Amino acid sequence: MISRFHFDGRLPDGGEVALPEALAHHAVRVLRLPDGAGLVLFDGHGGEVEAELVVRGKAAFARLGARRDIERESPLQVVLVQALATGDKMDWVVQKAVELGVAAVQPVQAERSVLRLAGERADKRLVHWQQVAVSACEQCGRNRIPQLRPMQPVLQWLAANRAATNFVLAPGGRVGLAQEPPPAGPVHLLVGPEGGWSEGELAAFDAAGCRRIVLGPRVLRTETAGLAALAVLQARWGDY
Structure with a gap:
């Protein structure tokens, strides 16, 4: 399964974003995901974004792909x-x-x-x-x-x-x-x-x-x- 992560902040449409320190540590140090690994990011505002992990030294980034307007919320609140x-x-x-x-x-x-x-x-x-x-x-x-x-x-x-x-x-x-x-x-x-x-x-x-x-x-x-x-x-x- 592709790893999913919550991104604290609005995800832009395309481009590359720096991963917050805690997220980067979990992805690279804990899960040991390699450079180029596939990710799914979501920012809590609906939908999710396919991404690719980019590791540069001690920093980690996500190269953003297509946004998918997928919702998995129940109709019953x-x-x-x-x-x-x-x-x-x-x-x-x-x-x-x-x-x-x-x-x-x-x-x-x-x-x-x-x-x-x-x-x-x-x-x-x-x-x-x-x-x-x-x-x-x-x-x-x-x-x-x-x-x-x-x-x-x-x-x-x-x-x-x-x-x-x-x-x-x-x-x-x-x-x-x-x-x-x-x-x-x-x-x-x-x-x-x-x-x-x-x-x-x-x-x-x-x-x-x-x-x-x-x-x-x-x-x-x-x-x-x-x-x-x-x-x-x-x-x-x-x-x-």
Whole structure:
């Protein structure tokens, strides 16, 4: 397979561009691609560009070829509203959600979230998760980078999104996704933390008109539930 790389900046139409240091290091030093190797570059603004690697000493360039107007975005726009999870679970969720076609990821602080992030720590983690999303796009073929939205408390997020189609994953939910009608627009998929949603949060969701959804009779972990639901949504109304 030809290696794919995200180019941070607008790609011109033809000519040659210098590869950013991190990209050049990964291509030449890590993957050991030789001079003249074929590449695919995308800048996140749609489409992708065939290119040829040019190595000159310690610098690397890309000789640009034809732009291909290829899009691999799902017709169903799903925003994954994921309560913060511990360890590397959030990395896993972001990576796999991007592969499954999510439009955006909204990290939220829930009442029972063990992980607490604010200020500089939160900003650094968001930058890290955005890079996880970029790497996932490089791997899976997407040419647009899903947005990692700024972290906020879940009830603050809810106050601004009451009118949306909001599916809340919760054990004991009333119906499964198979019983839901096709959504009229974007879907928000709310996934709780390891300890689950609090009773107060569930009451707020109900009051806002959110739809409680159950994924079968088994209790799924936070890093499993959202991804399973994403796959179901794609199979029902997306591009599966």
